[in-house]
Amino acid sequence: MSLAVIDGGLQTTVQDLGRNGFAHLGISASGAADSFSLRLGNLLVGNAEGEAGLEMTLIGGRYQFNRDAFVSLTGSYFLNDLDGEDLPFYENVHVEQGQIINIGPSRDGARCYLTVQGGFDIELVLGSKSTHLMTNMGGFEGRPIKKGDEIKFGDARQEMEPVRIKQAIEMDCSTLRITKGIQHDWFDPDAWKLLQNNKFTVSHTFDRMGVRTAGQSIKTMQDTEVLTEGIPAGAVQIPGNGQPIISFVDHQTTGGYPKIANVITADLCKVGQLMPQDEFQFQLVSMAEAESLRLAQESFINDLKYSAP
Structure with missing residues (x-):
């Protein structure tokens, strides 16, 4: 077995x-x-x-x-x-x-x-x-x-009815939706325009810890560094070179880079599908929209859960 x-x-x-x-x-x-x-x-x-x-x-x-x-x-x-x-x-x-x-x-x-x-x-x-x-x-x-x-692997049933998902939620990895991060006010309107209006490229150093990107450099208005604090999966951090880093599932749990944004829960699966040299854009959404998208994803899962054998 x-x-x-x-x-x-x-x-x-x-x-x-x-x-x-x-x-x-x-x-x-x-x-x-x-x-x-x-x-x-x-x-x-x-x-x-x-x-x-x-x-x-x-x-x-x-x-x-x-x-x-x-x-x-x-x-x-x-x-x-x-x-x-x-x-x-x-x-x-x-x-x-x-x-x-x-x-x-x-x-x-x-x-x-x-x-x-x-x-x-x-x-x-x-x-x-x-x-x-x-x-x-x-x-x-x-x-x-x-x-x-x-x-x-564990014991399985002898027979199982065929199950097929005809239409999954579309996973368009060209756009990652974000909400404002804890240091969002460290960045002026021009920095936010650069973040949302430009494409970023996934570097070859991507892994389960985080996704490093290349694109327009995002600069903070602050001269001071962040005191070391907790980092969630999906945090969009801005290091000294201005190139965003998306923390991911094996991320370090603390760090000192300012966090301009967070990838919404419903789009973390998209981060997991990004490949080196992929291009994508960030799109700012409200907390209400982020929650609505998460609930839609959960609804899709629940529909399958109660229809699958």
Whole structure:
């Protein structure tokens, strides 16, 4: 009852929805970079939405199933084949014992997710199965998986009705919606115009800690630095060079850069799909609109939750 890793891809890790509540100890939540896609994948195969899946970055890898299973691929589309047949995304698929699946490279985004009915049998660390790469904690031995690993997965039902998501919420990564950050008033109207009216390019140093960008330099009106304070996922920080950095799921928990904005909760999944050299713009929205967009996303999840077997 395991998944044999023939090739672990570029960076494939076990991720669930993260371990919240430990930032005061210097441990960020971690979890899926695109939690929306992971939740959909779990519901498609009959798991609880927060069960762990495999998060694959840019190149997914090659895997053999050592027993029959129901699986789902979600997130950005990665080229794939199961013994020569293309697996559809966003539906549950029956895989037979001995079959081999090849996943990747990506065609349109940074990450995809493989979920398996019954979930992956991974020990909980601080209440989560997620891999925290900064500390080599959790997941499969605290690291990306590699050739020769065998990842156990749980018991599954014998039969499952086909489920397919016909229309997911559109994930247009060319625009990231933001609300004002805690130091928003450190920046004059010209800085805000630069932030919203110019395109930024994702640098090659992107990772699960944060997304560094290149574009118009944003300058603060203040000469002083911020006293070290907490940093949430999605904070748009402005370092000395003026190039925005978006903190992400494995982010450091404190820092001293001013935070001009925060990416809204509903768009954090988009940050997880940005690839090097992608271009995007920031769009300022109200707190009310941000909450409305979050609720729409949750409504989509709930509709699937109560319709899936």
